[in-house]
Amino acid sequence: MTIPFLHPLTGFVGKTFVITEFELRKLRHDFTELVTRALQPALWLLIFGQVFARSGMMHTGNIPYLDFIAPGILAQSVLFVAIFYGINVIWERDLGIVQKFLVSPTPRAALVLGKGFSAGIRTLSQAIVVYGLSLLLGVKLNWSPLALLNVFVVVVLAATLFSTFSLVIACIVKTRERFMGVGQVLTMPLFFASNAIYPTTIMPGWLKVISHLNPLTYVVDALRTSMLTGSASSFGMGLDYAVILLTTIVLVFIGARLYPQLGV
């Protein structure tokens, strides 16, 4: 039995990417879910977006409504994919797999983070779909490399955040039935209490407060600033990144503490 010396940090990072690698290999064997997931953003952009844009009811400042909503729909997509991906830890048909991971010398945080990142990679396919549809609808997208990199990073981080959040809830409720109920209760409020499909300026006071406490709001703001030309950030990219990173770190920490309970 050989154990090469590994610096703890490189070991941790390496193990995290091993977990991600194998989630992606699974995707390579069967990527039909990527296709079916593309339906939701298509419906929101092509139907909801166009209808409300035509209605003239939504006042989104100097940006057309469709442009405004595109980053919001990407964020929504990331949210939904990540939340329902996170629960596959209890939906893993064979809990023996979880036990095998927990019995290996892999740090628990690497297991949790690895799954989070692979949720991130999966949602990148959603980003491609949203960009494609936006292009079709004449949205003024920012194609500069820095902007695209920002979108890439924010999408991966946001997916990690929400899938870890979902994993934490899964560890608490422990059964699929309970989770399905909880899952619905979580995703819709997070989506509607954010600036995804309307600006916070038109919200009633109480909703505005909630939206400012909602990580999705900062995700949307970061995406809106990066995806579109001529869109200024409401909070500043610095604050957006800070909120997303901090929330993700806290959730990974909690997830790493709770994940072992699934092996019992």
Place this chain on the structure above:
Amino acid sequence: MSPDVEIETLTRRFGTFTAVDSITLAANAGEVFGLLGSNGAGKTTTIKMLTTLLPPSSGDARVGGFSITRQPVDVRRAIGYVPQAVSVDGSLTGYENLLIFAKLYDIPHGEQETRIREQLKFVDLTADAGRMVGQYSGGMVRRLEIAQATLHRPRVLFLDEPTVGLDPIARDAVWKHLIDLRTNYGTTLFLTTHYLEDAESHCDRIAIMHMGKLAALGSLKELEASLGGGSHTLDEVFVHYAGTTLDSGGSIRDVSAERTTEQRLG
């Protein structure tokens, strides 16, 4: 040489229920050690504590020389585990299932391929390595799990009900590979079972658990002799020490878990 598994007054409570009640025993290096008991006797809980999945309520154990409470990561490096529930991923190939653990157990990059090929050959799965595990039969799944759990050549291999849900031919194949492990690598096998035939045919020493307590401990010969007067079957030994037959006991959760595994492997 000190025992590979040393358990000292190990106890685990869940609320007011005591699943494992202060058991003390040791398994020697290279031994095939069987923990025998009906469902609900506390065997799986014991294995979960020894594999660091569950912390004990009190007591301790040393596995491969490391304490399960104070040195869990070192214990994890020294052991392999085949849980009762299926633990290989059906959405990956046989090869990929081994590759992920080769990486997680820090097998050097240059050695990974060789080691995986060795393991596949050892369990007769070379031809099926490229197929998706979702298509494997129950016996193939168990053999892959054994290959996966011993990839890093652990000192101790823990197995929780290794032959449940398998037909007799598959069962024999699994035991052949397990005994080969002990012969070729000196691996200590510590397993739980509620199949008397398995315990009788293959275990060097047996511990009988009943309602969380250790009811008896010794080799098959010793246990049979302890009943006195003439020869006895393991069945009779079990009834004598546990006060009940082997198929009694267990909750609906235990039965459900076993049936799920049988369905998945069958």
